[in-house]
Amino acid sequence: MLKTSLAKKIMREIKDFIKEDLIMVDTEGTIIASTDSKRVGTFHEGALFAMKENQMRVITKADEQILQGVRAGINLPILHQQKVVGVIGITGSPETVLPYGELIKKMTELLIQENHYQDQFEWEARTLETFVFDWLLAKESLTSIEKRAELLGINLQLPRQVALMEWQNESAIATELALNPDDIIVRWGEKRMILLLAPSDEESTTRKISSIHQKLENHTQAPVFLGVGQNTSSTNIQSSYQEAERALKTCTPEKPIVFDSDLRLEIMLQAIPLTEKTAFSSRILKSVLEENELLETLKTYFKSHLSLKDTAMMLHIHINTLHYRLRKIESLTNLQLKNVDDLTALNVSLHFLEETTKN
Structure with missing residues (x-):
């Protein structure tokens, strides 16, 4: 069956190739798309004959007086998988439009076939997404999952x-990724994809993950983040998913x-409720929360693994300036x-502050 939306899409694709009027007729003989909007919804008797005979029908000026809803031109049956699914009509002098009639017919059939494959691909992708969702979130019994897995190969x-995988912009992901035949990849919401990797050695997995990350960043032109769970059995796949989320x-x-x-x-920090994290970071850092310069200095100090030299270099300040800021933070x-407990409290509070701010 030829859908109206597809007929209109095809009409837009091919109308620029010829100057004559075009119509698209469904299997009931109704015009469902036309370059002349007044003809949409009307009956076309000539198209019905072309479908029944499964061959091109030339409509003459004389036919306009005999057949309902026709204009001089040609009607060509459209085939898909060896079945007539509609008719495309080209209005105009038959002698003028005949030479490229078959070309327009072939273009139309190719567009229908392409749309069919696209619909099939999207259906298969949605089916796989639904299966992975149910599998990872244990939405069905193991027996049901096994049966569906067998059907999906x-x-x-x-x-x-x-x-x-998570990215930051709205770009649709449509890039080729180097995957093994047993790897599974599906969309996981608007800005996420999930990848179920088949077994491989640690080095190969790391290389593959790095390659995928690089390709996705090149494609989206934005930061891409990637958390990887641990290898586990298919029956315990939920644990690897939870680990990937945590990572x-x-x-x-x-x-x-x-x-x-x-x-x-x-691992321990992830288990703490967000409200507790907010309260902790506020308690530890409340006196410096408005001091952006001191907060940035403290963050850089930890990123530099407590190296005074590296911290000063990263901040582009003199070492004496750094000493002054650190003393002010302590005060x-x-x-x-220099106290391990105090240092840990500051480090953890910065982690919490960053997380709560992000959320």
């Missing part, structure tokens, strides 16, 4: 490693790819940077 015997939350512009296996302190917070 997915091997549930393979262990899997979940990678969750993704710790990604930063400086460290856009995070493997859950590399997380240490972050305002009543915490000592």
